[in-house]
Amino acid sequence: MQLLTSTASLIGLGLVIFYVIVQRIRDYSRTKHIPGPFWAGWTDLWMIRGQLGGRMCFLLAETNEKYGPIAKIAPRWVVCGDGAELRRIWGVRSAWQRSPWYKGLRFDRNLDNAFSTLDDNAHEALRAKLMPGYGGKDVENLHEQIDKQVAGLVNLLETKYLSTKTKSKPVDLARKVQYFTLDVISALAFGTELGYLAADKDLHDYIHTTESTLPIMLATAFMPTLLATIQSPRLKWLIPDVRNMAGIGSVLGVAHDAVAKRFGDKALVKKDMLGSFVAHGLTKQEAEAETVVQIIAGSDTSATAIRSTLLFIMTNPLVYNRLQAEIDAGIKEGRISSPITDTEARNLPYLQAVIREGLRLWPPATAVLPKISTTDQVVCGVHIPAGTHVAWAPFSFLRNKDTFGEDADMFKPERWLDVDPAKYRAMDQTVMMEFASGSRWECLGKTVAQIELNKTYVELLRRFDFQLVDPTNPWKSYNAAVFIQSDMNVIITKREI
Numbered sequence: 001m002q003l004l005t006s007t008a009s010l011i012g013l014g015l016v017i018f019y020v021i022v023q024r025i026r027d028y029s030r031t032k033h034i035p036g037p038f039w040a041g042w043t044d045l046w047m048i049r050g051q052l053g054g055r056m057c058f059l060l061a062e063t064n065e066k067y068g069p070i071a072k073i074a075p076r077w078v079v080c081g082d083g084a085e086l087r088r089i090w091g092v093r094s095a096w097q098r099s100p101w102y103k104g105l106r107f108d109r110n111l112d113n114a115f116s117t118l119d120d121n122a123h124e125a126l127r128a129k130l131m132p133g134y135g136g137k138d139v140e141n142l143h144e145q146i147d148k149q150v151a152g153l154v155n156l157l158e159t160k161y162l163s164t165k166t167k168s169k170p171v172d173l174a175r176k177v178q179y180f181t182l183d184v185i186s187a188l189a190f191g192t193e194l195g196y197l198a199a200d201k202d203l204h205d206y207i208h209t210t211e212s213t214l215p216i217m218l219a220t221a222f223m224p225t226l227l228a229t230i231q232s233p234r235l236k237w238l239i240p241d242v243r244n245m246a247g248i249g250s251v252l253g254v255a256h257d258a259v260a261k262r263f264g265d266k267a268l269v270k271k272d273m274l275g276s277f278v279a280h281g282l283t284k285q286e287a288e289a290e291t292v293v294q295i296i297a298g299s300d301t302s303a304t305a306i307r308s309t310l311l312f313i314m315t316n317p318l319v320y321n322r323l324q325a326e327i328d329a330g331i332k333e334g335r336i337s338s339p340i341t342d343t344e345a346r347n348l349p350y351l352q353a354v355i356r357e358g359l360r361l362w363p364p365a366t367a368v369l370p371k372i373s374t375t376d377q378v379v380c381g382v383h384i385p386a387g388t389h390v391a392w393a394p395f396s397f398l399r400n401k402d403t404f405g406e407d408a409d410m411f412k413p414e415r416w417l418d419v420d421p422a423k424y425r426a427m428d429q430t431v432m433m434e435f436a437s438g439s440r441w442e443c444l445g446k447t448v449a450q451i452e453l454n455k456t457y458v459e460l461l462r463r464f465d466f467q468l469v470d471p472t473n474p475w476k477s478y479n480a481a482v483f484i485q486s487d488m489n490v491i492i493t494k495r496e497i
């Protein structure tokens, strides 16, 4: 009997191996005309190793650089680095859909959210309920809420981390900026900030746990079978919820508590984002799923934009001086209030150039964001078989020399000034793709992110001077779809004005 069972198991295993080999040969022959690293043609491991290695976004850009704008990165995956083609693929009426990779962004095992909803109609219906909240239309004091958190950041730096001529007090600006973006998004999402800036520490161990969880979570997204197993309700009893295990549970808990108060007999009614979602018909479960998305999608991205742009400012003295001069002149001439308003910031040309150049040179949203078509397609003149995942490579199209000039690898805000309007539009359209603008999937938090960026640099640079402790080793930066950044040690001094 035992012999029979072992023989059956061996035959079963043999059949599985045979099936995988046949599939691999089939996939290879369907895409053998697409250039790419040799092993990427045969195994997903090349791509998964890249994801776990912490420099996936750079690896994709290097692959485009070496093999061209369409390159193979796994048997059924290609990466596209061409901005115009990506705009077409992502476009509103294109034949492309989100690929099953997005299921990996289902932070709550039980329910889809805006990111993990693949079906176009369901996604559109969900967006319609979310948009009034995210866009700020339904949110009382959106700008004031952000002002309050900017003031919190200024206060933290001013009271605890100022250096003087005689005493240096290095501070990890990467962490403080993340406290700021977490407080902004929680204040908007729940009506009350989580309190990172006031506590000046990683409350709930959230930053630590997401930093250790996200790389694994995003690597799992490349393995649809494993993902389906983890997320299957039938196997719930068998397989532990990795999201809880790895610590995302603490975030779910905070989100669920906030949502619970908005439902039931004594439901709290508030004019904040959550209140807007509830008013537009989100169920309790849907609201829970969405609040987690807000915190994850809305904190790391904005934090990376602020950190990297500040790094570029600090390491480019000409830019630093010019931006500070624009701010000082605006204050002197009464064009900048305290705090600066969003409209005032939009009228500062050099600030706007710095913001765009920062997003361009160090795009914060770097996950592969693959799209898939059920029919054969042509991209960059290359035949793409149905069912192929087409990833994007922001570090390719945002540093394209045809769009941005021969010095596209340089941080040079001047490229946005005194430029032909058609050229400006082309550059702007390309940079705004970083928010998926012009697509069905445009970032719902774009308005919030832009207000944050418009206010933060001005409010910091009008009061303080920033200097990197070690310009040769400015930060630790790990790419896991979003950037995980720390140890950006700076010396902050009060400006004498």
Ligand code: HEM
Residues within 6 Å of the ligand: 114, 115, 127, 185, 293, 294, 297, 298, 299, 301, 302, 305, 364, 365, 369, 433, 434, 435, 436, 440, 441, 442, 443, 444, 445, 446, 448, 449
């Ligand atoms: C500089 C900062 C940010 C960048 C570069 C950025 C980028 C993006 C991108 C590229 C997408 C499209 C993903 C896809 O469908 O493939 C997206 C979607 C999304 N973003 Fe952002 N984001 C930023 C900040 C924020 C903030 C602050 C929030 C929350 C307030 C937010 C909330 C969302 C949500 C909810 C979606 C899903 C939209 C949908 O599926 O319809 N983002 N973002």
